[in-house]
């Protein structure tokens with residue numbers, strides 16, 4: 409059983425690709441309302457860990473619990489229905505659809521079988537449209553509702569991807585580098601959005617930028633070669649000698 413108080417808990421989770429150990433015995437817990445960060449050098453296993461949590465990959469060992477329920481190895485669509493949602497390092501949107509259509513499809517898929525999409529028409533009326541509009545307003549994209557997704561700035565595409573993730577009513581949201589490639593002005597928009605979302609859900613984010621980590625995260629976990637080597641507040645992990653060593657002496661600064 410998972411420990412009391414954890415919304416998401418990992419126990420000794422591993423993932424091997426042949427002889428390569430991408431994730432090595434990771435134990436981890438996220439409580440309700442927390443924003444947690446995962447950092448680590450390239451190839452440390454951060455995205456693989458997300459893929460195991462969200463069901464894209466089956467773990468080689470260990471257990472994943474959501475709300476106390478063993479959800480190890482369940483496929484992404486089932487986990488999504490249980491309240492787990494994610495975004496991707498390379499933004500995943502429907503590039504030829506409008507902002508409204510992208511979010512509408514997400515809300516509709518949650519309400520019905522995704523297959524029924526083939527037999528339905530996107531419209532502006534009814535409860536699905538109302539909910540899509542509510543989400544679009546909540547992320548601040550209402551002025552761009554009729555824009556084709558691929559015409560949005562990269563920052564707005566990241567926000568749209570978050571809106572699409574919200575359309576499935578998550579209790580926990582996993583964000584894989586939500587500010588990667590985003591201009592400085594738009595980074596603040598995303599930070600403010602993540603902060604406001606945390607009032608309603610727990611958030612885990614992979615991020616390379618320590619400034620963003622320190623502004624958002626209550627707790628940071630450091631991965632190296634698939635293993636957790638440190639955990640704590642941004643100040644604590646930035647002073648950890650092992651963490652400093654894996655970042656090759658790079659100064660890690662918490663604002």
Ligand SMILES: Nc1ncnc2c1ncn2[C@@H]1O[C@H](COP(=O)(O)OP(=O)(O)OP(=O)(O)O)[C@@H](O)[C@H]1O
Pocket residue numbers: 425428430448449450451452453454455456457497
């Ligand atoms: N599908 C796969 N098949 C084989 N090896 C993989 C696969 N996916 C990831 N790996 C390997 O697993 C290790 C961890 O990769 P992963 O992408 O999880 O790291 P990461 O910390 O997310 O890196 P980055 O910061 O560059 O995105 C790497 O050595 C990678 O090459």
